[in-house]
Amino acid sequence: MVSARRRILVVEDDPETAAQLVDSLSTNGYRVDLAVDGDDGLSRGRSADYAVLAIDRMLPVLDGLSLIQCLREEGITTPALIISALGEIDERVRGLRAGGDDYLVKPFAFAELLARVEALARRSATVIKETLLRVGDLELDLVSRTANRGGREIELLPREFQVLEYLVRNQGQVVPRAMLLQHVWDLHFDPTTNVIDVYVGRVRKKIDDQQAYPLIHTVRGVGFCVRAPS
Amino acid sequence: MLLAKTLRSSTLRLALLAIAIFGATVIGLFSYVYGATASFVRSRADRAIAAEEAVLLRAYDNAGRAGLIAALEQRAAEQPGGQYLLDASGIRLAGNLAAWPPALVAANGWGTFTAERTPQADGSLVRATVTTLSDGSRLLVGQPIDDLDAFGRTIETALLLGIALIFVLAGVASVSVTRRTVGRIEAINATSRAIMQSGLGERIPMRGSRDEWDQLAANLNSMLDRIEELMAQVKQVTDNVAHDLRTPLGRMRGRLDKAYGAEGATEHERALIGDTLADLDGVLRMFSSLTRISQIEANGRSETGRPVDLAEIAREVTELFDAAAEDTGGRLAVTGDEAVRVAGDRDLLFDALANLVDNAIKHGRDGGHVTVAVSQREDGGEICVADDGPGIPVQQREQVFKRFYRLEGSRRTPGNGLGLSLVAAVVRLHGARIEMEDNAPGLKVRLRFPPAPAELHQP
Numbered sequence: 001m002v003s004a005r006r007r008i009l010v011v012e013d014d015p016e017t018a019a020q021l022v023d024s025l026s027t028n029g030y031r032v033d034l035a036v037d038g039d040d041g042l043s044r045g046r047s048a049d050y051a052v053l054a055i056d057r058m059l060p061v062l063d064g065l066s067l068i069q070c071l072r073e074e075g076i077t078t079p080a081l082i083i084s085a086l087g088e089i090d091e092r093v094r095g096l097r098a099g100g101d102d103y104l105v106k107p108f109a110f111a112e113l114l115a116r117v118e119a120l121a122r123r124s125a126t127v128i129k130e131t132l133l134r135v136g137d138l139e140l141d142l143v144s145r146t147a148n149r150g151g152r153e154i155e156l157l158p159r160e161f162q163v164l165e166y167l168v169r170n171q172g173q174v175v176p177r178a179m180l181l182q183h184v185w186d187l188h189f190d191p192t193t194n195v196i197d198v199y200v201g202r203v204r205k206k207i208d209d210q211q212a213y214p215l216i217h218t219v220r221g222v223g224f225c226v227r228a229p230s
Numbered sequence: 231m232l233l234a235k236t237l238r239s240s241t242l243r244l245a246l247l248a249i250a251i252f253g254a255t256v257i258g259l260f261s262y263v264y265g266a267t268a269s270f271v272r273s274r275a276d277r278a279i280a281a282e283e284a285v286l287l288r289a290y291d292n293a294g295r296a297g298l299i300a301a302l303e304q305r306a307a308e309q310p311g312g313q314y315l316l317d318a319s320g321i322r323l324a325g326n327l328a329a330w331p332p333a334l335v336a337a338n339g340w341g342t343f344t345a346e347r348t349p350q351a352d353g354s355l356v357r358a359t360v361t362t363l364s365d366g367s368r369l370l371v372g373q374p375i376d377d378l379d380a381f382g383r384t385i386e387t388a389l390l391l392g393i394a395l396i397f398v399l400a401g402v403a404s405v406s407v408t409r410r411t412v413g414r415i416e417a418i419n420a421t422s423r424a425i426m427q428s429g430l431g432e433r434i435p436m437r438g439s440r441d442e443w444d445q446l447a448a449n450l451n452s453m454l455d456r457i458e459e460l461m462a463q464v465k466q467v468t469d470n471v472a473h474d475l476r477t478p479l480g481r482m483r484g485r486l487d488k489a490y491g492a493e494g495a496t497e498h499e500r501a502l503i504g505d506t507l508a509d510l511d512g513v514l515r516m517f518s519s520l521t522r523i524s525q526i527e528a529n530g531r532s533e534t535g536r537p538v539d540l541a542e543i544a545r546e547v548t549e550l551f552d553a554a555a556e557d558t559g560g561r562l563a564v565t566g567d568e569a570v571r572v573a574g575d576r577d578l579l580f581d582a583l584a585n586l587v588d589n590a591i592k593h594g595r596d597g598g599h600v601t602v603a604v605s606q607r608e609d610g611g612e613i614c615v616a617d618d619g620p621g622i623p624v625q626q627r628e629q630v631f632k633r634f635y636r637l638e639g640s641r642r643t644p645g646n647g648l649g650l651s652l653v654a655a656v657v658r659l660h661g662a663r664i665e666m667e668d669n670a671p672g673l674k675v676r677l678r679f680p681p682a683p684a685e686l687h688q689p
Contacts, residue, residue: 014477020484058473085476086469107480107514110487159549185546189577190518193588193649195550202553220504221511 006051006121007031011041011067012083013059017106021054024110025117038062045071050078051121054113057084057095065098072099079120083108092188105190111222112176119170119179133168136215136228138207140168149207159184160203167216167226176223200224241411245404249397256396260389267385271378275357276340282312283359283371295365299324313345313356313374318367327370334360334370345374355379414443418450427661430458472521479517483510519648523633526578526655537682538579540570540611541604547583548602551591559597562587566604570611572679574660582656585649586615586675593637594619594672610662611679618672627666 008030012018022032033048035041038059045053045067053071057064068080082100084091092103101123102116133140137150145161147154156164162184167175177196181187197218204216217225236242282305289301298316306314306326314325322329331343337360345356358372417435424432433454434447489495490503541564548564555562583602590600594617603614622630622637629635631654634647657664657677667674 014481016481017477017484020481020488023488024484085473085480105518106476107483110484157549185550185580187577187580189522189581190515191581191584193584195554195584195588198554198557199550202556221507 007033007048008117008121009033009035009041009044009048009050009053011035011038011045011053011055011059011064013037013056017056020110021113024114025054028114030117036060038064038067041067042070045076045078046074052117053078053080054117055080055082055100057082057086057091065095065100068095068099079123081113081116081120083113109176109222111174111219112178115170115174115176115179115223118173133165135168135171135226136213138168138215140165147207149211154206156203156206160206163200163203164207167224171226171228174219174222174225178223180223235412235416236405236409239408239412242404242408245400245408249400249404252400253393253397256393260393264382264385264389268382271381272357272375275373275375275378276359279357279359279371279373282309282373283361283369286314286369286371287361287363290363290369295323295363295367298363298369313358313370313372315370316367317370318365323367325370330370331356331358334358338362342375343372345372418447425454430454430461468521468524475517479510479514483507483514486510516648519652520633523648523652523655526652526659536573536575538572538574538576540572540579540613540679541567542569543576543580543583544602544604544613547580547587550584551587554588555591555600558591560591560594560600561598562591562600562602564602564604567606570604570606570613571682572611572660572662573682574679575656578656578659582653582677583613583615585653589649590615590617590619590673590675593617598672608681609678610681612676613679614674614676616669616672616674618669621668621671621673622666624668630666631664 006029008025010018010021010025010032012021012034013036018034018036022034025032030051033044033050035044038061041053041055041059042062053068055064055067059067062070064082064084068082071078071080079101080099081102081104082095083104083106084095085106095103101120104113104116131141131143133142138147139149140147140161142165145158147156147161147164163180166180166183178190180196180200181189181191200216200218204214207216208214213229215226215228217227219225286298286301286305290298293300295316302314302316302324305312306324313327315327315330316323316325317330320330327345331345333343334341340357340359342355342357345354354374354376356372357375358370361369361371363369421432421434433451436444436447436451438444486503486507490500490507495503544564544566548562552562587600587602594600598618601614601616603616605612605614626637630637630650633651635650636647654664660679662677662679665676665678667676
């Protein structure tokens with residue numbers, strides 16, 4: 001699922017949070033290096049080739065944003081995920097402006113962290129232009145924008161197709177609600193309502209009703225995952 | 231604009247009042263000067279005439295009527311312009327006047343008449359005194375006062391010109407002072423408005439004149455500096471609190487997450503942990519809603535001011551909530567204009583509208599209709615979310631914007647009582663207004679946005 005060679009640099013000063021990060025990332029197949037302050041993070045970030053940098057916003061010595069800015073000024077373009085205990089809105093914008101690629105607010109579900117790290121790691125890999133996506137017996141034709149399951153066409157609204165496409169592209173991965181909102185609706189906030197669940201619920205009804213096995217799964221507290229039974 | 235403000239200015243009104251008082255004083259003073267000068271000039275003429283008459287009366291006393299006649303003839307010849315007449319019972323005895331002037335036929339004492347045009351005299355204005363002598367004849371002695379009259383008129387013209395000039399100068403001065411005052415105050419007002427709209431970054435421009443206006447501007451600016459500093463400190467504290475709360479909560483969530491996924495946990499344990507996680511997530515969502523509202527209220531203007539199409543947001547929100555409305559058997563529709571341009575932050579407006587639609591679906595009638603209407607008006611954009619549910623009693627309409635406030639009947643529906651607080655914060659951030667109306671039946675929430683600045687209409 002995840003290439004074992006991919007290395008992640010975690011820059012986090014809180015020992016327990018750092019341990020949890022390292023733990024959950026390494027059990028999911030990443031090699032993880034840990035830096036405990038901004039300076040340490042800067043020198044490690046410079047020296048080695050990482051797939052993703054996961055950087056805490058508030059760090060001793062050199063804060064997270066300055067760290068990313070320094071790296072960017074030196075021409076290091078490794079995707080950076082900013083992990084912050086500060087609120088969204090302004091902070092997110094500031095983080096992305098400083099050169100961060102994604103933003104995650106503490107506390108977070110590890111599934112969400114993994115999903116975001118995975119999305120960033122894939123960004124650096126080459127993207128193959130597919131015209132057909134498949135999961136189980138579901139087929140998405142990206143040219144005609146149609147879906148069929150077991151050869152029977154399923155009627156979807158354009159936006160429903162986009163939701164399904166994003167989930168299928170990330171099959172096997174957990175897609176957090178906020179990421180879905182970000183990629184399908186281009187909105188950058190945690191919805192204060194449960195509307196995404198209801199919306200995905202309707203897509204699921206169209207896809208999974210009266211089928212041999214379900215494809216769209218809800219991951220408690222995080223989001224959704226499309227996978228075929230192995 | 232500035233002219234209208236100048237005319238409305240209280241400074242101008244004060245100045246006009248001052249001009250009125252000053253003007254009345256000047257007019258009074260000038261009238262006194264004019265009156266005094268005129269009477270002085272006249273009394274000098276009268277003294278000359280009286281002296282002349284005294285000479286003639288002495289001749290009469292010394293030599294009787296014949297002496298007077300001789301003296302009269304002599305003076306009439308010697309004194310150019312002098313006017314003399316001696317007459318007894320309507321018969322002219324001597325003098326250079328042909329007949330008694332009509333204005334003085336019955337007079338005794340001082341008077342004025344216009345002399346007839348003769349080769350000797352040119353019909354000028356004459357001041358004269360008439361005396362009845364002891365033998366019953368009447369003597370008139372007069373002097374032309376044309377030159378005195380001209381003198382009076384010169385003074386009169388000078389005074390009138392002076393008054394006019396004073397009024398014009400005072401008027402110009404007060405308008406220009408007022409304009410200057412209004413201009414400086416307008417600069418302060420413009421800065422205040424900018425601060426209310428876009429945050430504490432603005433400062434009142436200084437002119438470097440070091441006058442009282444510059445001092446006022448400097449004081450206001452340092453006050454703003456201080457406020458900005460305090461706001462930054464408050465933000466710092468809030469950030470620290472957020473950080474210090476979130477870090478332990480994060481660890482807690484991490485442990486629960488790990489326990490949930492751990493092998494060997496029983497179904498029952500997993501359910502317990504799952505419920506705890508769900509509750510913790512609820513707390514965290516509430517926490518992030520609260521910090522978001524505080525942030526929006528504190529400043530957070532950085533992202534507003536981009537062109538946003540309210541109609542498009544309405545269509546997207548409606549489409550997103552269509553499924554939720556279907557769940558309750560209701561209908562959700564969007565109506566109105568194709569494009570409604572305002573300046574704003576798409577994320578926040580989306581979230582706010584999503585909250586309103588969510589409320590309308592949740593608190594409206596089961597199987598009811600929810601309508602989102604957008605319209606472009608001359609005074610800005612408008613978006614209106616209406617349901618046909620039980621509505622909100624008038625006396626509670628203000629309350630629902632308070633944090634954690636929940637209506638009696640809605641305690642069992644999911645929600646944390648922060649949705650409308652967020653809506654209110656977003657609305658305020660955009661300089662918009664929120665109104666609640668009775669939809670008879672149901673609730674109608676109307677958001678009115680100010681018009682987008684002209685420059686945002688350009689692509």
